Amino acid sequence: MWARWIAPVLLGLVSFSFVTAKSSTGNSVLVILEPRLDKDNFSKFFSGLEEKGFELTFRSPKDPKPAVLEYDYAQFSHVVLFAPETKSFAADITPQSLVSLLSKNTNLLIAVGPKSTPISTLASEFSLVLPPPGTPLISHFPARSEPATVIPVPVSPSNIFTSASFAPVWFSGVPFAYQSNPLVVPILNAPAESFASDADADSGADALVEAAEKGGEGLWAGSQLGLVAGFQTLNGARATWVGGVELFSDEFFQKELPGGGKPGNQQFASDVAAWTFQENNVLRVDKVEHHRVNETLPGKTYTTNDQIVFTAHISKYNPDIASWEPYSDLTDLQLEFTMLDPHIRTALPPVRGTPGAYSVTFRAPDRHGVFKFVVDYKRKGFTHLHSSTVVPLVPPRHDGYPRFLSAAWPYYVGAISTSVAFVLFSALWLAGDDRVPGGKKTSKTE
Amino acid sequence: MHFLSTCLLSLLAISNVYAASLTLQSPRFTISSPDATQLRSEPLSTTKKPSPLVLGAKDVLKLTFQVVEEEGKGVQPHQTFLRFYDEVSGEEGIQPVRVTTGGKAKFELNMAKPPASLPPTTSTDPLKVTLIIGSFTHDPFKVDLFDLFLPASQPAPQHPDEPSFHSLPEIHHTFRADPKLPPKFISAAFAGLVLAPWVVLLGLWGAIRPTVPHLFSPNILPFLATLSAFEGLLFWYWVDLKLGQVLLYGGILTVPTLVAGKQALSTMGKWRTGRK
Numbered sequence: 244m245w246a247r248w249i250a251p252v253l254l255g256l257v258s259f260s261f262v263t264a265k266s267s268t269g270n271s272v273l274v275i276l277e278p279r280l281d282k283d284n285f286s287k288f289f290s291g292l293e294e295k296g297f298e299l300t301f302r303s304p305k306d307p308k309p310a311v312l313e314y315d316y317a318q319f320s321h322v323v324l325f326a327p328e329t330k331s332f333a334a335d336i337t338p339q340s341l342v343s344l345l346s347k348n349t350n351l352l353i354a355v356g357p358k359s360t361p362i363s364t365l366a367s368e369f370s371l372v373l374p375p376p377g378t379p380l381i382s383h384f385p386a387r388s389e390p391a392t393v394i395p396v397p398v399s400p401s402n403i404f405t406s407a408s409f410a411p412v413w414f415s416g417v418p419f420a421y422q423s424n425p426l427v428v429p430i431l432n433a434p435a436e437s438f439a440s441d442a443d444a445d446s447g448a449d450a451l452v453e454a455a456e457k458g459g460e461g462l463w464a465g466s467q468l469g470l471v472a473g474f475q476t477l478n479g480a481r482a483t484w485v486g487g488v489e490l491f492s493d494e495f496f497q498k499e500l501p502g503g504g505k506p507g508n509q510q511f512a513s514d515v516a517a518w519t520f521q522e523n524n525v526l527r528v529d530k531v532e533h534h535r536v537n538e539t540l541p542g543k544t545y546t547t548n549d550q551i552v553f554t555a556h557i558s559k560y561n562p563d564i565a566s567w568e569p570y571s572d573l574t575d576l577q578l579e580f581t582m583l584d585p586h587i588r589t590a591l592p593p594v595r596g597t598p599g600a601y602s603v604t605f606r607a608p609d610r611h612g613v614f615k616f617v618v619d620y621k622r623k624g625f626t627h628l629h630s631s632t633v634v635p636l637v638p639p640r641h642d643g644y645p646r647f648l649s650a651a652w653p654y655y656v657g658a659i660s661t662s663v664a665f666v667l668f669s670a671l672w673l674a675g676d677d678r679v680p681g682g683k684k685t686s687k688t689e
Numbered sequence: 690m691h692f693l694s695t696c697l698l699s700l701l702a703i704s705n706v707y708a709a710s711l712t713l714q715s716p717r718f719t720i721s722s723p724d725a726t727q728l729r730s731e732p733l734s735t736t737k738k739p740s741p742l743v744l745g746a747k748d749v750l751k752l753t754f755q756v757v758e759e760e761g762k763g764v765q766p767h768q769t770f771l772r773f774y775d776e777v778s779g780e781e782g783i784q785p786v787r788v789t790t791g792g793k794a795k796f797e798l799n800m801a802k803p804p805a806s807l808p809p810t811t812s813t814d815p816l817k818v819t820l821i822i823g824s825f826t827h828d829p830f831k832v833d834l835f836d837l838f839l840p841a842s843q844p845a846p847q848h849p850d851e852p853s854f855h856s857l858p859e860i861h862h863t864f865r866a867d868p869k870l871p872p873k874f875i876s877a878a879f880a881g882l883v884l885a886p887w888v889v890l891l892g893l894w895g896a897i898r899p900t901v902p903h904l905f906s907p908n909i910l911p912f913l914a915t916l917s918a919f920e921g922l923l924f925w926y927w928v929d930l931k932l933g934q935v936l937l938y939g940g941i942l943t944v945p946t947l948v949a950g951k952q953a954l955s956t957m958g959k960w961r962t963g964r965k
Contacts, residue, residue, distance in 0.1 A: 268789075383768055383823025384831065391825065423848040435772060435781065436821045436831065445824050446765040452785045455806065462806075464770065464783040548864070575856045588860040602734050608862040649873045652880040660887065662920045669916050673953055674904035 267321030277326040327356030354488035370424035382437035409507035416487015418468035428473035441620035522562035569599020716754035741836040763792025768823035780808035812841035912953035915946040
């Protein structure tokens with residue numbers, strides 16, 4: 244009889260060992276590659292993704308199938324859009340459909356180029372401003388044999404990368420100017436000496452000065468420009484905009500740096516894909532508990548001035564084992580106890596001994612009402628954590644007030660005296676004998 | 690012929706890397722106050738930075754230099770930028786400098802009308818000013834010119850949501866103070882005052898010296914016990930019980946009390962009529 248269970252169990256085990264989704268949201272990737280770009284030019288990048296366990300499906304921008312959205316459902320977990328010069332796409336790829344993909348928790352990796360396409364106009368919705376069409380990023384530093392549009396860019400450390408330091412990466416494309424938006428996560432900034440220009444000879448110098456004096460966006464220059472910019476949406480999806488698709492090409496993976504040595508393109512591309520596809524820095528709130536100090540079960544209501552213990556359990560996705568692990572390294576988690584406005588905001592420190600648990604004990608305010616325990620954690624590079632638990636806070640019941648106050652001692656003494664006196668009197672009356680010995684006539688007749 | 694031109698072309702391409710390098714000739718800066726008196730005027734050296742420059746709110750800084758090749762020929766490079774960089778806050782501003790075809794450059798910074806490319810400054814941190822010169826035909830060239838202290842500006846505008854991406858300040862609730870109680874010794878004193886009639890009562894009882902001969906009679910004692918139990922139940926209600934419980938226990942206690950009471954009072958009645 245138990246032999247019937249062997250086959251499904253074995254099948255389950257076998258399939259588990261083959262399918263390990265590295266990303267927390269799935270492993271199906273649609274790569275939209277424009278026909279001008281040859282898939283073999285990016286073979287190292289794509290084979291790196293396949294080795295990690297992603298399933299890649301390739302199509303060109305004009306192919307109607309496979310569609311990214313079908314009947315309003317996202318068909319893939321991630322979409323890579325390497326089509327910087329395509330001006331017309333199939334009907335399922337529009338700026339609106341890309342935004343709706345993000346709201347369905349599909350991650351995007353989009354490469355733009357110096358040409359202006361419908362997709363590059365979407366970049367401004369992400370607070371990334373592109374320079375005028377036809378002005379790629381150029382830099383004369385360092386002196387090298389490649390043309391000025393192919394630039395080695397030093398990588399500054401960030402919590403997005405898995406390794407601590409990188410060799411400079413080769414880049415060729417357009418820079419973004421950032422508008423102020425806290426959801427933008429800068430991944431790679433331009434070198435300080437670079438700028439966007441369409442010149443190829445020194446005679447373009449005057450045009451540069453006039454562009455700066457024009458005002459407005461003027462001149463795209465300096466290290467405040469971004470080359471690879473990530474964007475963390477409020478519902479958890481990530482979109483990364485890359486200023487040029489050659490960053491991912493085999494040629495750039497191998498090209499030697501001016502100072503000698505291999506560039507960091509391969510590791511950089513792999514880390515950018517890992518962050519974009521929600522492998523790294525993905526957090527979630529597992530569960531949230533609250534109870535009074537000396538109890539374990541949550542109360543249906545709490546009373547004002549109660550001591551309440553709040554515990555949050557937080558996990559981080561570990562791509563190496565493809566599962567969620569408790570994570571205790573958040574140092575600045577905060578809890579807010581709010582009714583319309585936060586009444587209490589305290590730090591939520593990790594609990595030593597219990598991985599992933601963060602706990603705090605606090606005194607409930609003395610205003611009654613409907614309160615919420617709010618954990619709202621947003622940091623650049625990490626998914627946003629939101630948790631909100633509603634709990635009523637009631638004033639004390641008629642017997643919840645302090646009793647036996649020192650001011651009432653006279654009253655206690657009086658009442659107890661009355662009881663004692665009654666007992667003594669009834670003892671005397673019941674048990675006493677009011678006869679006068681000798682049979683004299685008594686005065687009472689009771 | 691074709692072969693020769695391609696040879697030359699490739700030579701030119703190679704020679705790009707080993708092209709002549711550029712340098713500055715007679716770089717000089719001048720700080721003047723709004724009424725055109727010169728506050729400071731010094732030549733700049735490409736190897737050593739001068740002492741930090743300080744500009745007031747209306748002063749004017751003029752920078753002049755000429756970009757030359759090694760042989761002394763003036764050159765107009767493609768990129769002549771001044772980079773203002775605040776190391777502490779990371780703010781940066783890039784300002785192109787207009788260079789003539791002969792390589793002469795003049796830059797004027799009037800603090801009364803500052804250019805839009807100037808980054809936000811604080812009054813305590815200097816801006817590091819770097820001159821960046823890049824060209825398609827020459828090697829690039831970068832030189833740290835000087836440190837510049839500018840008057841403090843408005844800080845860079847912040848997105849309204851930006852503070853929620855960092856730790857917010859802690860909020861502590863101010864609780865109402867506990868209700869105040871009078872000092873305990875006053876309460877004790879008045880409690881003692883309440884006990885004063887007992888002194889009188891015990892004194893008078895001491896004078897009368899009543900006796901309780903029937904206290905342990907089986908007719909009287911149960912009634913006394915149940916009456917004491919009622920007083921005890923009242924005390925227990927005050928300390929611990931709820932209304933329903935005390936009514937229940939009181940109801941249960943009523944039955945033996947009635948029985949014992951009837952017994953006790955009828956016995957007392959018999960004694961009185963019997964002895965009359």
